[in-house]
Amino acid sequence: MDQFKLEPDKPESYWLESSKRPHTEKKVELADADVIIAGAGITGITLAYLLVKAGVRVILFDAGRVMNGTTGHTTAKVTAQHGLIYDRLLNEAGREKAQMYYQANAEALSFIRSQIKQQQISCDYSVQDAYVFTNDDDYLSKLEREYKAYQTLGIHGSLTANIPIGLDVKSAIAMEGQAQFHPVKYLNYFVSEIIKEGGTILEQTPAVDVETGNLIQVKLRDGNVLKGKQLVMATHFPFYDKKGFYFARLEPQRSYVIGARSKTEYAGGMYISAEKPKRSIRATPLDNGDQLLLIGGDGHKTGQGIEEARHYNALLQYAKETFKIDKAEYRWSAQDLKTLDGIPYIGHQTSGESNLFIATGYDKWGMTNGTAGALLLRDLILGKESEYQQLYNPSRFDINPSLGNVISFNADVAKQLIKGKLDRPDQTVEELAAGEGGTVVIDGKRAGAYRDEMGQLHMVDTTCTHLGCEVKWNSGDKSWDCPCHGSRFSYQGEVLEGPATKPLKRLDEKR
Numbered sequence: 034m035d036q037f038k039l040e041p042d043k044p045e046s047y048w049l050e051s052s053k054r055p056h057t058e059k060k061v062e063l064a065d066a067d068v069i070i071a072g073a074g075i076t077g078i079t080l081a082y083l084l085v086k087a088g089v090r091v092i093l094f095d096a097g098r099v100m101n102g103t104t105g106h107t108t109a110k111v112t113a114q115h116g117l118i119y120d121r122l123l124n125e126a127g128r129e130k131a132q133m134y135y136q137a138n139a140e141a142l143s144f145i146r147s148q149i150k151q152q153q154i155s156c157d158y159s160v161q162d163a164y165v166f167t168n169d170d171d172y173l174s175k176l177e178r179e180y181k182a183y184q185t186l187g188i189h190g191s192l193t194a195n196i197p198i199g200l201d202v203k204s205a206i207a208m209e210g211q212a213q214f215h216p217v218k219y220l221n222y223f224v225s226e227i228i229k230e231g232g233t234i235l236e237q238t239p240a241v242d243v244e245t246g247n248l249i250q251v252k253l254r255d256g257n258v259l260k261g262k263q264l265v266m267a268t269h270f271p272f273y274d275k276k277g278f279y280f281a282r283l284e285p286q287r288s289y290v291i292g293a294r295s296k297t298e299y300a301g302g303m304y305i306s307a308e309k310p311k312r313s314i315r316a317t318p319l320d321n322g323d324q325l326l327l328i329g330g331d332g333h334k335t336g337q338g339i340e341e342a343r344h345y346n347a348l349l350q351y352a353k354e355t356f357k358i359d360k361a362e363y364r365w366s367a368q369d370l371k372t373l374d375g376i377p378y379i380g381h382q383t384s385g386e387s388n389l390f391i392a393t394g395y396d397k398w399g400m401t402n403g404t405a406g407a408l409l410l411r412d413l414i415l416g417k418e419s420e421y422q423q424l425y426n427p428s429r430f431d432i433n434p435s436l437g438n439v440i441s442f443n444a445d446v447a448k449q450l451i452k453g454k455l456d457r458p459d460q461t462v463e464e465l466a467a468g469e470g471g472t473v474v475i476d477g478k479r480a481g482a483y484r485d486e487m488g489q490l491h492m493v494d495t496t497c498t499h500l501g502c503e504v505k506w507n508s509g510d511k512s513w514d515c516p517c518h519g520s521r522f523s524y525q526g527e528v529l530e531g532p533a534t535k536p537l538k539r540l541d542e543k544r
């Protein structure tokens with residue numbers, strides 16, 4: 034049952050709330066395209082923009098509205114500093130790949146910067162230094178090793194105990210000259226250009242399957258079919274996964290953000306803690322000149338751990354202690370996927386299918402990785418070579434620790450599957466107050482129930498339609514989340530996020 038009163042009442046992303054998205058077509062003649070792109074987040078939109086500018090006929094479509102996925106719920110730091118990553122990459126993937134990873138992300142930052150400058154995109158862009166900091170003695174040596182990796186790889190950075198916002202830290206690594214922006218304002222420009230150049234954008238159009246071949250056919254939930262020569266799935270999990278086994282090598286991680294008006298002048302910079310629970314800090318300017326502090330973190334595997342509402346409370350508590358803030362104006366959450374070796378999967382979905390592409394697994398660093406992905410896929414689709422093809426190749430398996438991660442990812446799935454089947458709910462449907470949800474026992478059987486604010490009951494079968502794990506109630510977002518591969522369903526059972534493509538079964542609600 035809900036134990037917390039969440040403020041504000043509804044999860045609302047500042048980015049989506051503060052910017053109107055351009056009008057896109059609801060229904061069009063379903064003409065064939067050269068390239069079909071599924072998923073209108075930063076990857077899909079940037080790629081569609083690059084391709085229409087190269088004269089390619091593109092259909093970009095999304096299950097929901099454009100940018101309503103993780104891109105509209107990010108914190109939008111645009112940086113090649115991805116927490117503590119370079120020491121690990123250096124040791125596990127080798128110097129060349131670690132260097133390539135940095136280079137790909139630094140180039141993505143340059144691409145974003147140059148587009149904003151050349152096209153005069155008004156998107157609250159500003160140059161900022163990025164910091165990864167620690168307050169934990171155990172992490173001091175990790176920061177030192179990371180800094181050493183910067184030096185080995187030729188990454189410009191500095192080790193310091195002082196950061197501009199006066200936060201008490203034991204040590205921090207600064208990466209200078211990074212950036213932040215308003216992701217929706219930035220991508221709005223691309224969306225308008227795609228439409229202007231004759232590209233098609235379809236919203237509220239979930240895809241459920243694919244027929245492969247020289248002409249790819251994408252089957253939509255409404256029964257229509259999109260046809261094209263090439264297909265890119267920039268949808269986190271692919272909705273067609275016959276041979277790639279992506280569900281077994283991607284781990285969904287949910288994370289939280291609160292937005293609160295800063296009470297004091299914000300001295301600049303973008304911050305992330307090295308240790309868990311992660312704390313991410315940046316600010317963004319509001320129209321009246323105030324600064325909105327964005328404090329994020331408290332990530333966890335989707336569908337697992339403590340009650341979701343508590344994560345918002347943990348961030349608010351941190352904001353109180355650190356910035357004397359007692360009220361959040363915004364709160365939202367979203368998820369992103371982590372690959373086995375921490376490097377995204379971008380490229381051919383399997384080595385056997387030359388006209389099927391995927392871009393996923395950014396581990397919460399998709400502003401640059403998603404842009405790098407769009408640049409790489411543009412090259413592959415246009416038949417050009419890209420120096421990043423091997424780095425991001427989804428079919429790679431040459432990094433040793435990956436194998437251990439396959440085992441641990443899937444051992445956890447097996448554990449969650451069994452745990453879900455054994456868990457016995459301890460409440461009845463009558464005990465649910467308005468606005469509350471959870472698993473209940475009805476006639477001796479397990480069911481999922483949510484009583485809406487009007488008192489109406491919505492009941493579902495809690496067995497996930499992907500591979501049969503038991504979904505868990507998410508009190509923060511009023512959804513059913515699967516602990517195995519991260520599928521999410523609305524309280525009415527509709528699919529919010531894959532890999533599931535079918536809704537939860539609805540149960541009789543006459544109670």
Ligand SMILES: Cc1cc2nc3c(=O)[nH]c(=O)nc-3n(C[C@H](O)[C@H](O)[C@H](O)COP(=O)(O)OP(=O)(O)OC[C@H]3O[C@@H](n4cnc5c(N)ncnc54)[C@H](O)[C@@H]3O)c2cc1C
Pocket residue numbers: 071072073074075076077094095096097098099100101102103104105106107108109110111112238239240241267268269272287288289290329366367368369392393395396397398399400401402403530531
């Ligand atoms: C809380 C949080 C904070 C973050 N902060 C940062 C940050 O500061 N800097 C950074 O670089 N990264 C950050 N990230 C990560 C970054 O936001 C993501 O990596 C990036 O937005 C992912 O972009 P995308 O295009 O892959 O996916 P999305 O933006 O999620 O787009 C995927 C789209 O696919 C659609 N879709 C799914 N299934 C189907 C289907 N079957 N048919 C049709 N469409 C479908 C969805 O509706 C969705 O719109 C953060 C992530 C989180 C969760």
Ligand code: FES
Pocket residue numbers: 497498499500501502515516517518519520531532533
């Ligand atoms: S997402 Fe795979 S079983 Fe639920």
